[in-house]
Amino acid sequence: MNTAAIPLPAWLEVIVIPILNIIMALIASGLIMLAIGVNPLEAVGIMIEGAFGSDYAIGYTLYYTTNFIFTGLAVAIAFHASLFNIGGEGQAYIAGLGVGLAFLALDSILPPILLIPVGILAAALFGAAWAFIPAWLQAYRGSHVVITTIMFNFIASALMVYLLVNVLRETGQMSPESREFAPESWLPQMHQVFAWFGIKITRTPLNLSIVLALLSCVFVWVYVWRTRWGFELRTAGQSEAAAVYAGIKPKSVVISAMCISGALAGFVAVNEIMGVHHKIINNFTAGYGFTGIAVSLMGRNHPVGIVMASLLFGVLYQGGAELNFEIPKITREMVVAIQGLIILFSGALALMLRPWIVRLYLKVRPVSAVVDH
Numbered sequence: 001m002n003t004a005a006i007p008l009p010a011w012l013e014v015i016v017i018p019i020l021n022i023i024m025a026l027i028a029s030g031l032i033m034l035a036i037g038v039n040p041l042e043a044v045g046i047m048i049e050g051a052f053g054s055d056y057a058i059g060y061t062l063y064y065t066t067n068f069i070f071t072g073l074a075v076a077i078a079f080h081a082s083l084f085n086i087g088g089e090g091q092a093y094i095a096g097l098g099v100g101l102a103f104l105a106l107d108s109i110l111p112p113i114l115l116i117p118v119g120i121l122a123a124a125l126f127g128a129a130w131a132f133i134p135a136w137l138q139a140y141r142g143s144h145v146v147i148t149t150i151m152f153n154f155i156a157s158a159l160m161v162y163l164l165v166n167v168l169r170e171t172g173q174m175s176p177e178s179r180e181f182a183p184e185s186w187l188p189q190m191h192q193v194f195a196w197f198g199i200k201i202t203r204t205p206l207n208l209s210i211v212l213a214l215l216s217c218v219f220v221w222v223y224v225w226r227t228r229w230g231f232e233l234r235t236a237g238q239s240e241a242a243a244v245y246a247g248i249k250p251k252s253v254v255i256s257a258m259c260i261s262g263a264l265a266g267f268v269a270v271n272e273i274m275g276v277h278h279k280i281i282n283n284f285t286a287g288y289g290f291t292g293i294a295v296s297l298m299g300r301n302h303p304v305g306i307v308m309a310s311l312l313f314g315v316l317y318q319g320g321a322e323l324n325f326e327i328p329k330i331t332r333e334m335v336v337a338i339q340g341l342i343i344l345f346s347g348a349l350a351l352m353l354r355p356w357i358v359r360l361y362l363k364v365r366p367v368s369a370v371v372d373h
Contacts, residue, residue, distance in 0.1 A: 006358050006362070008354075008357065008358065008361060010302070012357060012361065013300055014299070014300045014302045014304055014305040015304075015305065015308070016357070017300075017353060017354060017357060018298050018299065018300065018305060018308070018309070018346060020353050020357075021298070021342075021345040021346045021352075021353065022298075022312065022342060022345070022346065024345050024353075025338075025341040025342040025344070025345040025346070026044075026342075028341050028345070029337075029338045029341050030043075032334075032337070033330070036329055036330075037329065038327060038329055038330060042327075043323060043327060043330060046319070046322060046323050046326045046327065047315065047316075047319030047320065047322065047323050048315070048319060049319075049322070050318060050319040050320075050321065050322025050323060050326075051314070051315040051318045051319035051322070052315075054202070055201045055202045055204075056202040056204055057318060057319075057322070059190065059191075059201070059202065059203075059204025059205070059206040060204050060205065060206070060317075060318045061311070061314040061315055061317075061318040061319075062206050062210055062314065063204060063205040063206040063207075063210075063271070063276075063314075064313065064314040064317040064318060065210075065213075065307075065310045065311050065313070065314035066206070066209055066210045066213045066271050066310075067268050067271055067272070067288040068288065068291060068292060068295045068306075068309070068310035068313050068314065069213040069214075069216065069217065069295075069306060069307060069310045070092075070213055070216065070264055070265060070267040070268050070271070070288075070292070071088045071092070071264075071265055071268060071288050071289050071291065071292020071293075071295065071296075072292045072295035072296045072299060072306040072309060072310055073216055073217065073220050073264045073296075073303065073306055074088045074091070074261045074262070074264040074265035074289075074292060074296075075088060075261070075292050075293050075295070075296035075297075075301075076220065076296045076299070076301035076302070076303075076306060077220055077223070077224065077233075077257060077260050077261050077264065078145075078257050078258055078261040079237075079296060079301045080224055080230075080233050080234050080237050080257070080301060081233050081234075081236055081237040081253055081254060081257035081258075082236070082237035082238070083135075083138075083145050083237075083254065083257055083258060083261075084145065084146050084149075085131065085145065085149055085258060085261045085262075085265075086146055086149045086150050086153070086290075086293065087130070087131060087134060087148075087149025087150070087152050087153055087262075087265075087289070088261075088265035088268075088288075088289030088290070088292050088293075089153045089156075089265075089285050089287070089288070089289025089290055090130060090149070090152045090153035090154075090155065090156030090157070090289070091127040091130045091131050091152075091156075091261075091262040091265040091266055091289070092127065092265045092266055092267075092268035092269055092285045092288065092289050093153075093156045093157065093160055093269075093284075093285050094126050094127065094129070094130040094156050094159075094160075094266075095122075095123040095124070095126045095127035095130075095262075095265070095266030095267070095268065095269035096123075096160075096268075096269035096272065096273045096280055096284055096285075097126060097159075097160060097163065097280065098122040098123055098125060098126025098127070098266070098269070099119045099122050099123050099126075099269045099270070099273045099274060099280075100168065100178055100181075100273060100279070100280035101122070102118055102119055102122040103115070103119060103181040103182070103185045104168070104178060104179070104181070106118060107181050107182035107184065107185045108182060111184075112184035112185075115182075115184050115185040116185065116187060116274070119185060119187075119270065119273075119274050120212070120267075120270055120274075123263075123266040123267055123269040123270050123273075123274075124263035124266050124267065125263070125266075126266060126269075127262040127263050127264070127265050127266020127267070127269070128259040128260070128262040128263040128266065129262070130152060130156065130262055130266075131149075131258045131259055131261055131262025131263075131265070132255065132258065132259050132262070133148070133152065134148035134149045134152055134258065135254050135255045135257075135258030135259065136255060138254055139250075139251040139252075139254040139255055140251065145254075145258070153289070157283075160280075160282065161176065161282065164176035164177060164178070164280065164281075164282055168280060176281075176282045177279050177280060177281045177282065178279045178280040178281075179279065180278050180279045181278050181279060183278075185274065185278075186274065186275070186278050187207045187208050187209060187270065187271075187274040187275040188207060188208050189203065189204070189205070189206065189207040189208075189275065190204070190206045190207060190208070190210075191203045191204065191206075193208065205275065205276045207271065207274075207275030207276065208275070209267070209270045209271035209274070209275050210271075212267060212270060213267070213271075214307075216264060216267065217303035217304075217306070217307060218303070220264075220303050221302075221303045223260075229256070232248045232253055233253055233256075233257055235248055236248055236250045236253040236254075237253075265289060265292070268285060268288055268289070269284075272284045272285070291313060291339075294309075294313070294339075294342070294343040294346065295309045295310050295313060296309075297343075297346060298312070298342070298343075298346035309346075312342070313339070316335065316338065316339050316342070320332070320335035320338070320339075321335075323335060
């Protein structure tokens, strides 16, 4: 039986299968821990405690989660158009430049009520602009977007280093970073937001950009599955010939999908530059753009799955740091290896369990009912 052609409900595709893949990855990681003399159950307990054991830990976990949601959504919306955007890292980096330039020029001119919207808009525009060039090259010159987005990551990195060292560096400052922006442009952090309601929590990097991340999830869901543009996006991604027959312009879809993808990746700069650093610094993206690829694949390119996958990687980042501190045998490289196993089972081996899930599902529902559904 060809199980690949049999559709499954979204809750199985987006939730159950990814969870089973994660469990398999954790089992493989547990075997490695046993081999080096570490109790896997103890390690998992420490990781969970490190990620959720206090408001401080939760704040850091959700802070990482926010970045992964942005980059995961960026990969997903391009993927629905059959595009593989690997340039989230560079797009987020250039978005940070856009936020910085806007604030360096306007933070002493604009009123506070306008500064934050201007910063968010600048992040989206600069991220979209950096994604537009590879999109145009694929649509009108046939250059593959995978190759061009990888190249543009390196170009973005070199450009930012040059600007931070030679142009934007604050006078008298040896470190490659800009001056600090005016406090009116800072995105409120969550300990400040809670304080408005009389609730005291520990200060962490978590800020209001997490609300923007959740709103972005709603936007992607509505755009992809509830709008005409989303229908065109998915149609062009499934079959370019069918899209042309339906009157859809695949080249326009490529450019619009990549620009939206770049804008979503650019929102990482909102979290990092506006919410945490309050200045342009070198390498603030810290690999979030690349991790977003795994997040999107694990979440089956659906906003709900991406939120869950982002939270998992947030736990791995924050809980992994605690694990490294508590158990010296588990180094930072070991934590990265665990992340790699999760990516392996959720990416390259993502469909390994699907045939068994399909057969089990068919025992509950007959083939005719599944196909009709």
